[in-house]
Amino acid sequence: MAFSKAQSKVFKQQYRSLLKQSKTVPRSVWICGVFPMDVNSVLMLTQKYNEGEKLTEYCQRLASYLKNKDIETHLVCFGEEDRDESIGNLNLHEFSFKMHGDNYFSWSMLLQARFMEKIEEIIKKEDIEIIHANDWPTLPASLTASKLHDIPFVVTYHSIEEERGMDNPHSHQISDLEWEGIEEASFIVVHRDKTAEAMEVYDLPEKKVKLLAGEDWEKDVLDLYTRSVEVKTNLKNMENGAKENENFDAYVGVSSQ
Amino acid sequence: MKILMLTWEYPPNKVGGVAAHVEDLSKTLNRMGHEITVITFGKEEESEVRDGIEVHRVNAKPGPDITSWVLMSNHRMQKKGVELLKEKDFDIIHAHDWSAVTAAASLKEVADAPMITTLHSLERSRVGSIHSDMSKLINDLEWYGAYEADEVITVGEDIKNEILHHFSVPEEKLNHIPNGVFADKFRKGKSVRDEIALDWEIPVLFVGRLCHQKGVRHLIQAIPKVLENKPEVKFIVAGGGGGVEHYRNMAESVGVGDKTHFPGFVPDDQLIDLYNSVDATVMPSVYEPFGIVALESMSAGTPVVGSYVGGIKNTVVHEWTGLHVEPANPDSIAWGIEKAVSDPTWNRWMGKNGKKRAKNKFTWQRVADMTVDVYERTLK
Numbered sequence: 001m002a003f004s005k006a007q008s009k010v011f012k013q014q015y016r017s018l019l020k021q022s023k024t025v026p027r028s029v030w031i032c033g034v035f036p037m038d039v040n041s042v043l044m045l046t047q048k049y050n051e052g053e054k055l056t057e058y059c060q061r062l063a064s065y066l067k068n069k070d071i072e073t074h075l076v077c078f079g080e081e082d083r084d085e086s087i088g089n090l091n092l093h094e095f096s097f098k099m100h101g102d103n104y105f106s107w108s109m110l111l112q113a114r115f116m117e118k119i120e121e122i123i124k125k126e127d128i129e130i131i132h133a134n135d136w137p138t139l140p141a142s143l144t145a146s147k148l149h150d151i152p153f154v155v156t157y158h159s160i161e162e163e164r165g166m167d168n169p170h171s172h173q174i175s176d177l178e179w180e181g182i183e184e185a186s187f188i189v190v191h192r193d194k195t196a197e198a199m200e201v202y203d204l205p206e207k208k209v210k211l212l213a214g215e216d217w218e219k220d221v222l223d224l225y226t227r228s229v230e231v232k233t234n235l236k237n238m239e240n241g242a243k244e245n246e247n248f249d250a251y252v253g254v255s256s257q
Numbered sequence: 258m259k260i261l262m263l264t265w266e267y268p269p270n271k272v273g274g275v276a277a278h279v280e281d282l283s284k285t286l287n288r289m290g291h292e293i294t295v296i297t298f299g300k301e302e303e304s305e306v307r308d309g310i311e312v313h314r315v316n317a318k319p320g321p322d323i324t325s326w327v328l329m330s331n332h333r334m335q336k337k338g339v340e341l342l343k344e345k346d347f348d349i350i351h352a353h354d355w356s357a358v359t360a361a362a363s364l365k366e367v368a369d370a371p372m373i374t375t376l377h378s379l380e381r382s383r384v385g386s387i388h389s390d391m392s393k394l395i396n397d398l399e400w401y402g403a404y405e406a407d408e409v410i411t412v413g414e415d416i417k418n419e420i421l422h423h424f425s426v427p428e429e430k431l432n433h434i435p436n437g438v439f440a441d442k443f444r445k446g447k448s449v450r451d452e453i454a455l456d457w458e459i460p461v462l463f464v465g466r467l468c469h470q471k472g473v474r475h476l477i478q479a480i481p482k483v484l485e486n487k488p489e490v491k492f493i494v495a496g497g498g499g500g501v502e503h504y505r506n507m508a509e510s511v512g513v514g515d516k517t518h519f520p521g522f523v524p525d526d527q528l529i530d531l532y533n534s535v536d537a538t539v540m541p542s543v544y545e546p547f548g549i550v551a552l553e554s555m556s557a558g559t560p561v562v563g564s565y566v567g568g569i570k571n572t573v574v575h576e577w578t579g580l581h582v583e584p585a586n587p588d589s590i591a592w593g594i595e596k597a598v599s600d601p602t603w604n605r606w607m608g609k610n611g612k613k614r615a616k617n618k619f620t621w622q623r624v625a626d627m628t629v630d631v632y633e634r635t636l637k
Contacts, residue, residue, distance in 0.1 A: 099394075099397045099398075100393075100394075102324055102391045103322075105325050105328075106324050106325055106328055109325070109331070109332065110328065112332065113405075116367065117366045140332040140336075144363065144367075147336065147339050147340065147343075148339045148367055169320075172318060172320070176318060176329070177329075
């Protein structure tokens with residue numbers, strides 16, 4: 001039985017609402033509620049949004065592709081002023097922050113509380129299914145939000161500290177953060193051979209790191225999103241199934257089996 | 258109430274006074290029926306229940322500077338906080354000092370709970386001025402902690418005024434709650450006088466981090482002046498903080514090396530014995546938001562010779578429980594020490610008064626009651 005996007009969205013909202021209420025999902029939900037795990041809304045994080053800059057273009061290009069697939073992108077980043085605005089194919093959420101760190105590393109870490117604040121604001125309003133971090137400066141807040149809301153996250157490393165030469169005074173701390181991202185992300189996306197080679201020091205399962213160097217990398221990213229959501233949901237189901245052996249007390253969705 | 262305390266140090270890890278403060282406050286709140294969870298820095302990731310308090314330690318590798326290490330550790334504290342939030346709700350997020358501010362600011366958002374910040378001291382006064390990028394950041398984080406907090410607690414009236422003027426924090430969210438002491442703990446020490454001094458010597462104690470803020474330099478400059486009139490006085494300068502060698506050399510260079518003993522960091526049980534074995538405790542601080550040493554010494558019945566700064570203005574009553582001296586003035590410090598130890602009867606009388614004052618006025622129960630009032634105000 002096929003489900004429409006709208007049906008699927010309703011099921012997932014019900015599923016999440018149950019998760020929030022009970023923190024565990026009754027076994028019945030995953031037995032009867034089989035719905036396609038497509039993605040409707042993505043929360044992307046980058047440090048700054050500057051037209052013409054590579055990272056910004058990356059987010060714009062991915063957001064355009066997603067928009068064509070009817071998927072909303074919410075991009076959170078630091079800006080000169082607070083603003084929430086639709087720009088092109090993405091919803092831009094900029095937050096300002098007036099403090100200065102004593103160096104770039106400190107400043108990036110200081111931003112995390114504001115990142116969190118903005119993420120919370122968006123998650124309260126939107127049905128976010130994937131968090132997509134870009135590089136280490138967006139990792140702490142992404143990791144925390146992912147943990148807190150049980151939302152899978154994917155990280156793109158445009159480069160890593162190993163590749164940059166480990167010659168920054170904070171290289172070891174940055175590398176630690178990158179490792180934390182590697183450990184906790186569903187997938188790690190890289191776009192250059194050089195970055196993929198540098199990742200080899202981490203001795204990761206081959207399939208966890210995706211080198212997307214082709215022209216249609218956006219499609220592959222979307223596949224990774226879908227796969228991450230599927231796995232996360234299945235795991236949650238298994239976890240609850242293993243924990244609980246209760247009577248059926250809630251039904252979500254329509255049995256497709 | 259369920260309270261989440263965030264602090265960079267918690268016993269048995271102790272460098273400054275924050276660890277003891279958070280532990281004693283937590284224990285008292287716990288006895289009152291509140292559920293306390295502490296997240297703190299540690300050498301490794303671990304969790305334990307310590308005196309009824311759930312303590313979680315998080316670890317981050319040290320960086321090239323203290324600020325980056327603190328910010329990384331805050332990221333780990335935040336993660337641990339989120340993990341705990343999945344199991345239980347917190348009514349209050351309570352941060353202690355700048356070193357826990359960024360984690361607290363994030364956690365208050367996700368927990369949707371009020372944030373309380375206790376500022377135990379301020380960078381501008383600890384180091385004398387804001388003269389480096391690092392000091393500027395620490396100062397900014399102190400401001401940030403006060404700005405983000407629903408209520409700010411300070412341990413002294415002077416530091417409250419500093420925050421009011423330097424950080425432009427609305428006066429109505431500033432609360433002065435003095436520190437407390439478990440007085441009984443300090444009166445139970447045994448005398449080790451014969452281990453630290455000869456029969457004819459009069460031991461005087463300094464306790465604290467050996468750093469600029471504590472005025473150790475001024476004390477060492479005062480020692481030859483004391484010895485001119487009272488050669489029987491002997492100084493025990495207890496504490497760590499990296500300055501031990503520096504101040505030992507200074508004592509040697511002014512010719513008082515043989516009258517000055519530097520035992521380094523002294524654990525609590527031995528410290529209690531020291532308080533109970535000396536004729537006076539000296540606190541030559543140039544900056545002291547509260548100065549818990551005064552209460553500990555008074556609890557042991559030992560008069561305090563302390564600079565007329567910060568919390569010492571309030572804890573020590575001049576010529577009643579000890580003597581006030583001018584900060585950074587070796588002549589004044591020498592005068593105070595000499596006067597405090599010259600008349601044994603008066604010395605004992607001041608000790609007795611101090612003991613009473615500490616026990617009656619500075620209880621942890623009072624501190625906890627006042628803290629709960631602050632918590633409750635934020636929940637209304």
